[in-house]
Amino acid sequence: xxxxxxxxxxxxxxxxxxxxxxxxxxxxxxxxxxxxxxxxxxxxxxxxxxxxxxxxxxxxxxxxxxxxxxxxxxxxxxxxxxxxxxxxxxxxxxxxxxxxxxxxxxxxxxxxxxxxxxxxxxxxxxxxxxxxxxxxxxxxxxxxxxxxxxxxxxxxxxxxxxxxxxxxxxxxxxxxxxxxxxxxxxxxxxxxxxxxxxxxxxxxxxxxxxxxxxxxxxxxxxxxxxxxxxxxxxxxxxxxxxxxxxxxxxxxxxxxxxxxxxxxxxxxxxxxxxxxxxxxxxxxxxxxxxxxxxxxxxxxxxxxxxxxxxxxxxxxxxxxxxxxxxxxxxxxxxxxxxxxxxxxxxxxxxxxxxxxxxxxxxxxxxxxxxxxxxxxxxxxxxxxxxxxxxxxxxxxxxxxxxxxxxxxxxxxxxxxxxxxxxxxxxxxxxxxxxxxxxxxxxxxxxxxxxxxxxxxxxxxxxxxxxxxxxxxxxxxxxxxxxxxxxxxxxxxxxxxxxxxxxxxxxxxxxxxxxxxxxxxxxxxxxxxxxxxxxxxxxxxxxxxxxxxxxx
Numbered sequence: 001x002x003x004x005x006x007x008x009x010x011x012x013x014x015x016x017x018x019x020x021x022x023x024x025x026x027x028x029x030x031x032x033x034x035x036x037x038x039x040x041x042x043x044x045x046x047x048x049x050x051x052x053x054x055x056x057x058x059x060x061x062x063x064x065x066x067x068x069x070x071x072x073x074x075x076x077x078x079x080x081x082x083x084x085x086x087x088x089x090x091x092x093x094x095x096x097x098x099x100x101x102x103x104x105x106x107x108x109x110x111x112x113x114x115x116x117x118x119x120x121x122x123x124x125x126x127x128x129x130x131x132x133x134x135x136x137x138x139x140x141x142x143x144x145x146x147x148x149x150x151x152x153x154x155x156x157x158x159x160x161x162x163x164x165x166x167x168x169x170x171x172x173x174x175x176x177x178x179x180x181x182x183x184x185x186x187x188x189x190x191x192x193x194x195x196x197x198x199x200x201x202x203x204x205x206x207x208x209x210x211x212x213x214x215x216x217x218x219x220x221x222x223x224x225x226x227x228x229x230x231x232x233x234x235x236x237x238x239x240x241x242x243x244x245x246x247x248x249x250x251x252x253x254x255x256x257x258x259x260x261x262x263x264x265x266x267x268x269x270x271x272x273x274x275x276x277x278x279x280x281x282x283x284x285x286x287x288x289x290x291x292x293x294x295x296x297x298x299x300x301x302x303x304x305x306x307x308x309x310x311x312x313x314x315x316x317x318x319x320x321x322x323x324x325x326x327x328x329x330x331x332x333x334x335x336x337x338x339x340x341x342x343x344x345x346x347x348x349x350x351x352x353x354x355x356x357x358x359x360x361x362x363x364x365x366x367x368x369x370x371x372x373x374x375x376x377x378x379x380x381x382x383x384x385x386x387x388x389x390x391x392x393x394x395x396x397x398x399x400x401x402x403x404x405x406x407x408x409x410x411x412x413x414x415x416x417x418x419x420x421x422x423x424x425x426x427x428x429x430x431x432x433x434x435x436x437x438x439x440x441x442x443x444x445x446x447x448x449x450x451x452x453x454x455x456x457x458x459x460x461x462x463x464x465x466x467x468x469x470x471x472x473x474x475x476x477x478x479x480x481x482x483x484x485x486x487x488x489x490x491x492x493x494x495x496x497x498x499x500x501x502x503x504x505x506x507x508x509x510x511x512x513x514x515x516x517x518x519x520x521x522x523x524x525x526x527x528x529x530x531x532x533x534x535x536x537x538x539x540x541x542x543x544x545x546x547x548x549x550x551x
Contacts, residue, residue, distance in 0.1 A: 009132040010122050013139035017118025020143050021110050024152060024417050028426070029107030036425035038104055039464075043420050045253075046084060046155045048460055049477045051104060053083020055467045058094050058102070066091055067241030071472035072463075073481075075489045076452060079241025082478045086157045087240035088193035106156050113152070116162035117143040123169055128384035131392025137399035138383045141299055144406050146276045146413055147372055150293040153417040157195040163187065164198065164373050167205040168380070171325050176213050181225035184209070185232040192236035199233065200364055201332060201373050208328035212321055248482035250362035253455055260353075260361035262288060265336035265368040267343045269294040270375070271301065276413035284345035290368040299406025300379055306398060307382025310389035329374045335361075336370040428468065431461040434533035441469035443546055445505035449475035450497065450515045452489040457511045458536060475509065497522060497539070508539040 029037050038047040056072035057080045063070070067087055069080045077083070080090045086109060093102045121139030129135065142165065151158035166187055175183065184206050192199040206229060214222055237243065250259075266272070266285050273280035274292035285291040296304070318326060341347045353361070364370065386395045447466040449456055455477045466473035474489065496502060497515060500522035510516045510530075519530055519539040529543035 009136050010119060013122035013136045014115045014119040016136060016140040017114040017116070017121065017143035018111055019114070020117075020149065021114035021152065023414055024149060025107065025110065025421055026418070028424070029421065030111055031426075032102045032104055032108065034107065034426045035104045035428050037421045038106060039429055040421055040424040044154050045455070045460065045477055047106065048464075049083055049479075050085045050106065050156065052463050052467055052476070053080055053085040054090055054104070056472075057083075057085065057090055058097055059470065062094075065238050065241050065244070067239055068244060069241065072467075073476045073478060074446075074472055074474040075485055076454065076474050076481055077476050077478040079244045081237070081240040081242045082245060082480050084155070084157050084195070084479045086160075086194055088190060091193070091239065110152050110156060110159055113148075113159040113162055114143060117148065117165065120162050120165035120169060124165055124172070124380050125383055127169075127172055128380065129387035129392035129395060131387070131396045133396030134383070134387060134392050134399055137396060137403045138380075140403045141297075141303060141379060141399065141406060142376060144297065144403065144410065145300065145375075146295045146297065146410065147293055147375065149410075149414065149417060153420055158197065158369070160191070160194040160198055161372060161376075163191040163194060163202055164205075164376060167191075167202040168373065168377060171205045171209040171212075172322070172380075174321075177221065180209075180213070181221070181228065184225070185229045188229060189232045189236040192233045193240050196242075197364060197366070197369050201370060203233070204328045204332055205325070205373060208324040211324035245480055245482055247484055248480055250359050250365070251454075251483050252478065252480040254365070255362070258288070258365070260358050260365045260367060261338040261340040261349065263290045263366045263368055264288075264338040264340045264342060265294065265333070265371050266291065266345060267337070267341070269368065269371075270296045273298075273409075275416060277409050278412045279409045286342050286345050288368075290366055294368060294371060294375070296375060296379070297406045298409040299402035299404075302405065303379055303382045303386075303399070303402050306402075307378075307385040310382075310385040314385075314389045316385075316388070325377075329377055332370045333374050335364075336367050338367050428464070432465050432534045436531065436533040436538070437465055440507055440538075440540065441465075441471065443543070444471065444507040444540075446471050446503075447473040447475065447507050447509065448493060448503075449473070449509045449511060450490075450493045451511060452486055452493060453511075454478055454481040454486065458509065461534070462509055462536070471507075494518065500524070502528075502539075502541040506541065508541075510537040510539055 028034050035051065038051045053069060053072055057069045060069060060071055067080045068078055069083065070078050072083060080087050089105050089109060093105055118139045121142035122135050125135040125138035148159060148161050170183055170187065188199065188202055188206060191202045210222065210225065264286060268283050269285065272283040272285055272292055272295050274282045274295060276295050277298065279298050339351050339353060340349045383395065386398060447462060449459065449462050452474050456475065459475045459477055462475035463473055466475065497518035508519065510519055516537050523530060523539060527542055527545045529540045531538055531540065
């Protein structure tokens with residue numbers, strides 16, 4: 001009977017994780033043909049960025065590296081990696097494009113993340129107790145977390161937090177030898193092809209596990225792993241096109257609003273109910289866009305409290321084999337806190353880092369995210385302490401009550417995010433309505449937005465028009481952009497407009513008065529047109545001289 005329950009527990013835990021996804025999104029986004037929900041305004045620009053990157057990538061020829069995506073961004077962005085489009089899936093579905101067309105894979109991805117979060121939560125809880133109820137409810141608490149749901153309704157690649165649970169599972173286990181090295185290499189290669197923040201966290205957990213095993217294994221094996229695992233990560237990053245950027249890894253959207261230290265983890269962030277909680281108050285916080293997403297939920301907080309009570313009742317020191325892991329988690333916490341330390345939004349910079357260090361840390365400037373592994377590890381540790389103090393059966397009933405409380409507490413946050421996609425159209429909503437645009441799509445081969453900029457004025461409308469017309473464009477939103485290339489492109493386009501030597505088959509969207517003035521001075525009114533469509537100033541070279549069949 002117990003074995004039967006144990007077998008049934010894993011799929012039930014996975015379904016619990018999937019239920020979180022369905023509660024937020026419903027069934028509509030699971031259909032790969034349903035694209036409109038990604039372009040709904042409340043979700044923000046990140047899903048649009050992903051959709052655009054994938055829309056170009058899936059139609060482009062294979063290049064080296066395989067993640068190259070030159071038509072989306074042209075000189076500005078050349079890789080699917082920096083469209084935050086989950087390169088792992090983009091590469092797979094592009095390889096299958098002759099067999100199946102997948103306009104969007106984000107909905108299925110989120111469901112898979114929920115299933116894996118629940119399943120791996122079950123596996124992790126199994127390190128603490130064999131009781132099926134405790135394992136299922138423990139997995140449910142690890143899945144019903146604002147830090148996960150928040151990413152599902154916006155920055156969707158970061159919903160892959162199951163990779164952190166998998167890394168914790170490896171780090172907490174007793175694996176060793178070549179098998180453990182291969183497991184880490186596979187997990188980290190997969191994680192590298194999901195998102196850069198996740199691979200940074202997972203690499204820290206791998207380093208801790210490597211140190212744990214250093215005194216158990218032969219030196220030759222450990223040295224081979226120390227070389228082989230990073231090489232697997234580098235190979236995965238190369239495949240996704242990560243190294244095509246060649247600079248600007250600390251740039252991208254938000255770099256002008258702050259740098260490392262701006263998006264810090266407030267010391268009360270785990271307790272800040274914000275817009276998530278229906279039972280706890282909204283605490284003061286630093287006010288940046290990451291703040292409010294680290295709340296553990298009332299069920300999660302009471303789980304930690306139960307763990308402390310259990311530890312008080314049956315004290316036990318942390319096993320020595322877990323010291324490296326604890327050190328890695330604390331290092332990630334320190335990185336998340338940053339030198340700008342705040343408590344309830346109040347505080348200041350304790351010390352100043354050198355500019356060179358800030359530039360390196362700035363690659364992961366949204367530092368609050370780096371606390372995720374610690375949050376999951378603390379909840380898992382609390383489950384282990386409770387099971388040790390009160391047994392698996394009582395812990396199961398305790399976790400069932402906490403899971404129910406968590407669900408009740410998080411209703412405001414869940415309902416709010418559900419409203420983001422409720423009623424969204426299945427098709428791609430139209431952004432540009434002037435009859436000029438479909439005519440231009442028949443005449444021109446590419447679209448320029450001048451001056452070039454990441455997330456420049458009108459980037460989404462212009463890029464969506466270009467994508468649907470199959471035209472390369474430099475009107476983009478990329479996670480990271482080489483500012484040197486952007487400056488060079490701005491200078492190049494200014495010279496093109498100044499000289500009148502327009503690129504063949506190119507439509508120019510003029511974003512500022514200077515570009516408009518240059519175009520007016522250089523264009524030939526008998527041949528070229530400067531017009532306005534949907535509020536955008538457009539230079540259409542050769543528009544007046546186009547064949548009658550195109551008029």
